Amino acid sequence: MNILIVEDESAICNVLKSYFLNEGWEVELCNDGAEAARMNAMQKFDLIILDLMLPGWSGEEVCRAIRKESNVPIIMLTSKAEEKDTIHGLNLGADDYITKPFRMKEVVARIYALQRRMNMLSAANDVLVTFNNGKMLVNFETKEILVNGKPANLTSTEFKILSVLIKRPGKIYSRSDLSYEVLGYRFIGDGRTVDMHIKNIRRKIEEDPRTPAYITTKVGEGYRFNFHVDEGQQ
Structure with missing residues (x-):
């Protein structure tokens, strides 16, 4: 699995990357929203981890731009915990929503669950x-x-x-x-x-x-x- 992490906090990026590499997944990092949209248009990713609070383009703008190009699964990361923020993110086309602070085991488990469901549907x-x-x-x-x-x-x-x-x-x-x-x-x-x-x-x-x-x-x-x-x- 090839995962794009779009996050401007280097500490979070490094933790996510370390866990994902340990799972055997390929990882690319990006800390800029506009660049993330460009990267998605240039190459195929199996999953995008997208922070909502980004410099330049916001996570919402990135999600909107990506949805015009592809249906790649998107998991949003945010410190916004209110229900209206979750609903807004899903309205833009996100597939799942994880609130900071989060546990890495939960993130990995959700990715595996998403991957498993996609494989089951494709096979069946x-x-x-x-x-x-x-x-x-x-x-x-x-x-x-x-x-x-x-x-x-x-x-x-x-x-x-x-x-x-x-x-x-x-x-x-x-x-x-x-x-x-x-x-x-x-x-x-x-x-x-x-x-x-x-x-x-x-x-x-x-x-x-x-x-x-x-x-x-x-x-x-x-x-x-x-x-x-x-x-x-x-």
Whole structure:
């Protein structure tokens, strides 16, 4: 795995790099937001660790720029602990959010969980399928989705959430179950992180996100996907 660490505090960079190298991962460091966006455009990374408080471009600006180019998984690091900051980061396309100070074992565990889920989905799904009489096309191999012929541009985590739901249409997944299936751990708190990912997915795939057709909510229980694979593809 090739990881880009975007962090302007050298002490944190060095600790992260040391742990990651010990796991056998390749690591590149960057302390400037604009340079990080340029590096991502020039080469392929498997994961980006992105600090929100950076000189020059902020972490939010970097995340926004990267999302225009790729769906590379992004884990944000920040000292901002308020829920609204977490939601804002996820809205920009981050896949996970870790608050400083953090434990390195937790960071490494989350990376492994993310990697494991990505590998499982890639191994289990290598076909192209359609739903809703061809209105939604899902390519599990390239992790691309077209809705009414237009790219949905889901982030890595958004695609994984949708993949979990569409593999078992009609099944209700609680927030905790979705968190475990996608991230490899159950959420801590009220589950707003999962809700925000669902909100983002709906915004990208639904004709009217306020009256969703693909992903609906069963109050007090969770979320479900409402369409089976189009006839002839089962």
